[in-house]
Amino acid sequence: MSARQVTLAEVAKQAGVSLATASRVLNGSTRQVSEELSDRVLRTAEELGYVPNASAQALARNSSSLVGLVVHDITDPYFSCIAAGVTRVAEENGLVVVLGTTNRSPDREVELLSTLRAHRARAVVLAGSRTTDRAAQARLAAEIDAFTEQGGRVACVSQAKLGTDTVVPGNRAGGRALARELAALGHRRFAVLGGPSDLVVARDRLAGFKAGLADAGVAPPVVVNGPLTRDGGYEAALELLATRRQARATCVFAVTDVMAMGAMAALRERGVRVPEDMSIAGFDDIPTLRDTVPALSTVRLPLERMGEIAAGLVLDAGGDEARTVRVAGEVVLRASTAHN
Amino acid sequence: MSARQVTLAEVAKQAGVSLATASRVLNGSTRQVSEELSDRVLRTAEELGYVPNASAQALARNSSSLVGLVVHDITDPYFSCIAAGVTRVAEENGLVVVLGTTNRSPDREVELLSTLRAHRARAVVLAGSRTTDRAAQARLAAEIDAFTEQGGRVACVSQAKLGTDTVVPGNRAGGRALARELAALGHRRFAVLGGPSDLVVARDRLAGFKAGLADAGVAPPVVVNGPLTRDGGYEAALELLATRRQARATCVFAVTDVMAMGAMAALRERGVRVPEDMSIAGFDDIPTLRDTVPALSTVRLPLERMGEIAAGLVLDAGGDEARTVRVAGEVVLRASTAHN
């Protein structure tokens, strides 16, 4: 047990070469090494089962092979899809991804970033939406600065005024397009499950949706706020059903698919038929949507692709300018929305 | 940009103490440091925004704060739930989890383990089922040995004869119990979507299911193999519908919830009503199940808990004996299974 690890020095000695030579052989150095020595080193390394000590390399090179990925909740399909994209790209580049989950706590986000800084992560992808809370945002910005100062790159998925590379989904445009299409179906009374009021994505989608309704000359929707989770959607839908019985909306938009799923469950329980009694639409097009009945209308975002893009941004050094990649949402009407 | 990072040496100098003292103050050393010096160090560290270099610490201490987590596919709810459990525990212990995805490739699994070894990860949780392929298993075993030799701990989630700590879900027992309950509903002709034939979990669940049917004096099921994914379930269900029209099963068991979801989609498309025309059950009780219609009967596994347990095993040093924690599956009959 616990046999000490094979070191480069041992390999070098065994192969009868210097430490420097062994190092040059076993890592793509710019320096040439004669084929003979090179072979010898390679062979002994193989025999001894040498694996370089990543910490030591990181220390000596002053750069590690870690990429951070910060999400709110890895069980949320939205995040797990993005995570899949990020890990794919990272692994392709021989990097290793460190997963941090915040449970939607801005403070935790800052903490994680600091940890990642301690590990000298070469880059970080911040998925999930920034809060609008000033103080929290300032702390985050400071931590991001510290991180970039140190030579790391940061990319955000979703809106961010933080001066980092960003993948921006067309939240506003998507919401707007969706609203117009729903209005075109004949709906005139809308409700929105708007998520937390201090979350940028939620606000943008809502704002877009309102704009779309306005475009169509439809009255503004009733908005119910709540957590951006499946249960949040469930509760919000119940609240919606409880109030405003008199002039109930005929169509409800949940700013997130997972909320929409919760909402559908609530409607089902209350005997409200979808789409006959109430149309419903979400946003994101998470994969699990394929298996809901009725199939949920939504605005499709290429989630996994977004993860890949973010990882791409953060990995190829790029200029000093913060780059922004926009990805458009595509309205997908399915069975959960009907003519009114 | 790229201002060099604050080092311990700078903090020490600024605070007018030795490197040793600064180190002792800023990390829980056993040695005492006078309150005065301690304060001074703490204060300057704070002022300078000192963050210890994790690589250097890992090197000096010969142990890192990394915990590996290896899954097949992070977008699969089964794995993302386990991941959530693992990350929670890891973060509670001040550790950082590195996420590796194998896409179900045994070779990739070995590669990842090797990378984790290079990083001197202190522990690894291997989620996902081991293959029955001898050669692949040998390579994995060798890599696991190398890892533990080096002082790291390894835990597996699911069956494993690899001599590591293991969290073993009651696959066989769960399958068996489920079969009996379904038989008790009056079904006599069963089909199973059995997943890949070389996967241990899949085989165990199937074996248990067969045993349960035998217990109830019911004929063995028709088995269709295929990938352990949603689309695999979809295809398998189609195949099932295509053949055996004459004496079709009245109840189908998918060894995995995600497969069951795919299968339900296939049935729906083909106009086969669930549960009127066909009952269906899965295994795992992934969270998304709450939102399928009809709600899917299944065998519930405490997925997130399993992740926590695995992380727990792997983190508290424990003896040298491989420990095994069994978690029972609980049959949950919902709307997708009806009397026959």
Place this chain on the structure above:
DNA sequence: GCAGCGCTGGAAAGCGCTTTCCCGCCACGC
């Protein structure tokens, strides 16, 4: 024929931290 160059190999100086070892100091106890 020799200065100068390019090329390969090795010695050694770090990278930032931990930890051992040693030293000086201050009670103590006899």
Place this chain on the structure above:
DNA sequence: GCGTGGCGGGAAAGCGCTTTCCAGCGCTGC
């Protein structure tokens, strides 16, 4: 009064690797 022991502080030796710098050597070019 002096030997002991305990304790807080610092010097310095690593941890395993990268990389600079230098030495040696065989060539080319005048």
